[in-house]
Amino acid sequence: MHSAFDVAVVGAGIFGLATAAELAERGKRVAIVDRFGSGHPATSSTGRSRGIRIAYDHPFYVTLAMDAIRRWRALEDASGEQILHLTGQVDFGLDSKLAAIAAAVREAGGVIDELDAAGLSRKLPHLLSAPEDKGLFHAQAGTVLSDTGMAALKAKVLAQDVALFEPERVVAIEPGDPTLVVTEKRRIHAETVVIAAGPWSGALLDQLGIVVPLAPSIAQVTFIAAPELVDQPGIGEWGGDGEGLGGVYGHPVPGIGYKIAFSTGQKGWSPDVAEWQADPQEQARLFAWLDRRMPEFPRQVRLTQRHPWTMTPDGDFIVDRAGPIVLACGCSGHAFKFGPALGPLVADGKQAHPLLARDRTSLTGRTVAADDAITR
């Protein structure tokens, strides 16, 4: 079967769907092919919730997050579904990181308050803090109900007459004019091909001679039954607790519980290995952290979810172009919140920002340890 489109998007995760929605809005004929189908546990954009915050240490991400909140709200209006639950966020941990976050948020025009130890305790009564501890609080943060957000974005894409082929695997891409995308079932011609294949992006790009350092790893999140915490702020711990574990983050999820997890991937993961059963050791590690930092926090587990993410060495995404191929990958464990705001970044079909360049010096010649912590 042959068909022709302006753009073929490989992957219907958050990057792919957001890109397709934006391209269709710009009048392009778009096809998306997804190997597993959205919602499959092997994909990164699957799960009940994702944290959202504007607390970043670079104004680029702060501005993008503010844009994302506006766009998620527009998607709520269009779909009639609640997607955001914003209760604010308290950040704590490394002083240097907190200072960088406060500076970047203010530079981008956002509001963030500094907290001393007493302020930290007021905002997060469960957290054990020392008199010298400091923190930050900002209101533009909380939870994206990610399954609902994905469904709303997918409905938008389908209403725009985007051709969605799932489950269907892209097996080969032959760059040219037009470029040929070969799937298990069809051959698609397109002027531009967007690689938004999450953990599989590295392998697809390798086949095209485009080498970028990507390291997929597994991450596990735990939802604790805690209806009394549903309006409490999310948390973001930067730099871990001095034991090399990476930080912990969390947020309240209406109807489920308080989600809490480490900001490190657990271990390297080959994307083609089906390995997404909950790991009791990871949960024990999380409870050990709670014993040290939040001993009064509730402990009844409602749900555990385990999915992959894909780190770059510097924690920034890759959104760039190589001939007819557009790269939209390297989520580094923090892309979901940007949701519909990722669409315009990728749809422009060029390097989105020097931070996201595929040949930036912080990528060249570097590899990434799969269990590196999220640093952005």
Ligand SMILES: Cc1cc2nc3c(=O)[nH]c(=O)nc-3n(C[C@H](O)[C@H](O)[C@H](O)COP(=O)(O)OP(=O)(O)OC[C@H]3O[C@@H](n4cnc5c(N)ncnc54)[C@H](O)[C@@H]3O)c2cc1C
């Ligand atoms: C447990 C966990 C917690 C997270 N928490 C947060 C958070 O709190 N806040 C936040 O902002 N982000 C968070 N993230 C990160 C966020 O979810 C990811 O950055 C984002 O979902 C990445 O989306 P993606 O579109 O790049 O990848 P994916 O969602 O994996 O999409 C890629 C798609 O490509 C398809 N595909 C692959 N190969 C092929 C092929 N050959 N042919 C066709 N299709 C193909 C796959 O089927 C898949 O659907 C978390 C991630 C995990 C796993």
